[in-house]
Amino acid sequence: MGFLGILETKVTDVPGTVQLDEHCFSATGQHAAHPKHDTGKNSHIVLSPQPANDPNDPLNWHPLKKLSITMIVGLGSCIYAAAYGHLFDAGTVVLAETFDRPIPDIVKTSGYQLLAAGAIGPLVAACARKWGKRPVFIMSSLFGLVGSIVGSTTNSYSGLLAARLIQGLSMPAYESIVGSMVGDMYFVHQRGLFISVIGFVLAVVANLAPAVCGPITFNLGWKYLFYLCIPITAVQTILLVLFAPETQYRRVAPVPSVTSDADDSGSDSAEEKWARVRDVETSSDPQLMAPAKKSMWQEMAIFSGTYSEENFVQLLIAPFAVCMNLVVLWTVLLSGYLTATYVAQAYVLAQIFAAPPYLLNASGIGYLFFGPFIGGTLASILFALSMDPLIKFCSWRNRGVYEPEYRLIPLVGGLLVGAGLFGWGALVQDGASVYATAALHGLVMFGVVTANDSLYTYTLDAFRSVSSEIFVASAMVKNFIFFAFSYFVSSWTATAGPAHVFDVFGGAACGLVATGLAVFFCGKRYRAYWATNNLLEKLHIQGHGEW
Known part of the structure; x- marks a missing residue:
């Protein structure tokens, strides 16, 4: 049972549940992951969602x-x-x-x-x-x-x-x-x-x-x-x-979700996802390199493309x-x-x-x-x-x-x-x-x-x-x-x-x-x-x- 009586689940990856406070990583077994964090007094806060390696994000x-x-x-x-x-x-x-x-x-x-x-x-x-x-x-x-x-x-x-x-x-x-x-x-x-x-x-x-x-x-x-x-x-x-x-x-890479149970399998799951994030953001593949920052005129275009392929x-x-x-x-x-x-x-x-x-x-x-x-x-x-x-x-x-x-x-x-x-x-x-x-x-x-x-x-x-x-x-x-x-x-x-x-x-x-x-x-x-x-x-x- 989580804090304040929230009922837990055996599912190890629940959408919406995220590791927010790095100060508590040692308690949850999430040592290996290296996600991006906020700055200043919130430097211990894990950013969710994780920003892309793109100035246009x-x-x-x-x-x-x-x-x-x-x-x-x-x-x-x-x-x-x-x-x-x-x-x-x-x-x-x-x-x-x-x-x-x-x-x-x-x-x-x-x-x-x-x-x-x-x-x-x-x-x-x-x-x-x-x-x-x-x-x-x-x-x-x-x-x-x-x-x-x-x-x-x-x-x-x-x-x-x-x-x-x-x-x-x-x-x-x-x-x-x-x-x-x-x-x-x-x-x-x-x-x-x-x-x-x-x-x-x-x-x-x-x-x-x-x-x-x-x-x-x-x-x-x-x-x-x-x-x-x-x-x-x-x-x-x-x-x-x-x-x-x-x-x-x-976005390119997924945001990891964790559970407060955080057993070993949950830890492996989180590390695997963060690894995919790092792979995307550190790859030398030109197709995955961060694009150039848009100009003011490009940003002010009324239509900037299609964001869904759905019917x-x-x-x-x-x-x-x-x-x-x-x-x-x-x-x-x-x-x-x-x-x-x-x-x-x-x-x-x-x-x-x-x-x-x-x-x-x-x-x-x-x-x-x-x-x-x-x-x-x-x-x-x-x-x-x-x-x-x-x-x-x-x-x-x-x-x-x-x-x-x-x-x-x-x-x-x-x-x-x-x-x-x-x-x-x-x-x-x-x-x-x-x-x-x-x-x-x-x-x-x-x-x-x-x-x-x-x-x-x-x-x-x-x-x-x-x-x-x-x-x-x-x-x-x-x-x-x-x-x-x-x-x-x-x-x-x-x-x-x-x-x-x-x-x-x-x-x-x-x-x-x-x-x-x-x-x-x-x-x-x-x-x-x-x-x-x-x-x-x-x-x-x-x-x-x-x-």
Whole structure:
């Protein structure tokens, strides 16, 4: 049994399990291997995945280059994946009055936007896998720009709906494949920080958008939201084209996985794999020598080649096929549901707080989103500061062996989603203080961010070979759930009352989070089982690992 009760397996090579801490090599019998390490205070950390002997390998890029790319793509996530979906959360009543439509019709414009995002997700994933992430990001940004231009010129409900649909086409790349981009550039022991940044962008900035958009809608009019989106999206697109090269890379040699049992056969296995790494990287064969560093113009090419030889249809079905893996399916459904409960609150916020006893205008409703913004920010900071040190500590206690299940420890914070929903529904039912409701709204977001960051990092490390497809499947499921909620949450809240509605949501959230115990303790055994019983291979869908 591993540290914290993770159940071991007799399989000696479990994908996702890696030797992370060299200080513990003597305890595990891994003396002979000579893998690459981090530098400075982390010089004892074994790099996983192992970088190639190639300056064009994104793992070898300068940290500032990696950071600049992350910031540019992160800005796109702020705009397209976070802000676009919440432009009208605070101004729902204003738009209903402007277009003489019931509130549910205005909510549906966001619902159809998310439906478009979910429907195009598999195509985005297939194109990114086939031709790289860079052309997909650029095309997505252009869709966002065009959608904003259409919205700024329309005066009808149908025109508004069309603008929202076009904007929806820009969303899936920036909420799904952005996660796998972190895996392209950063090592296992670095990913927690950057996944928390992505989580901050996707969840927390989404709450800042209504806080800003509400006053703009109230004081200037809803069209100014589109007016402001145009220059911001244009700048992001230009930065993307000029300074964000392709991060996808074809690796040559495999990354060794080990088990914490580490018997003699495991040691031989690891040494054999590291020997293959050294053979590749020290060979004098000209065909295996490191290529020259690409020029700036070569890096800025929109298309940089083909990254998969698979049939395009196989790539299209991959986001659906990965859900045959039960742990992946659990991750996708849990992440989607927890986020959907927060979106359900956003859908009904204007409906509740524009009515008695609150009688808030669009500005006041927008300011309510500062509660979840603060809650999500605190969760992101806590996760960023604690996650990577936590997995280093757990690996050290586990004789230097890292298990992806350690990433699931913060999932316990997901119980705060249920607690916050219980309290929020009861308070708004009784017309309690807006400050108290905003605080509980923040508690919900704290739990959502903590749980989702935990699930994202676990997925990235446990099933790296299909992480892109998993992120797309997760985004697709979330968007479909959001679309479904847009059809009934508003009317259900109006008839049953917020206390009943959010008691149901909260109870389901707590129950689903509790199932994480089974994955934590048995996850390694399931990874070992899946490695030898991979249903994707039966469909001839390849894994696209870190090598």
